[in-house]
Amino acid sequence: MLRRAGMRSVLFATAALLVTGVANAETVAELNEKELNAIDANNDGFLSRDEFNAFSDYAFQEMDEDKNGTLGLDEAKPFLDIKQFQDVDRNGDSFISRGEYDAQMADDFDAADKNENGQLD
DSSP states (O other), X not given: OOOOTTHHHHHHHHXXXXXXXXOOTTHHHHSOHHHHXXXXXXXXXXXXXXXXXXXXXXXXXHHOTTOSSEEOHHHHTTTOOHHHHHHHOTTOSSSEEHHHHHHHHHHHHHXXXXXXXXXXX
């Protein structure tokens, strides 16, 4: 389970990396120790799919300020520019649904997991 202390600052420092589709093999290396420790639940220095998904779930819940299950442009602005928002909004309805968000996160994890070992090194 994610540690709540300091998670808001970790969210803002990390969510942009994940939500914008730039998760890659260097993502873990780009995180500072505090950020990695908050996300890396078993403290092994890697992000498993489960750890990535737990953080992604937390990030979505924090970004969804009105708790309606979607992200509007205003909620996403701190993390995404218009083009990035449109890319994640796969059906073009001007909202990022939880399904669209989860699909983007899964795509990002798969793209970053170059050696297909189920974790980001």
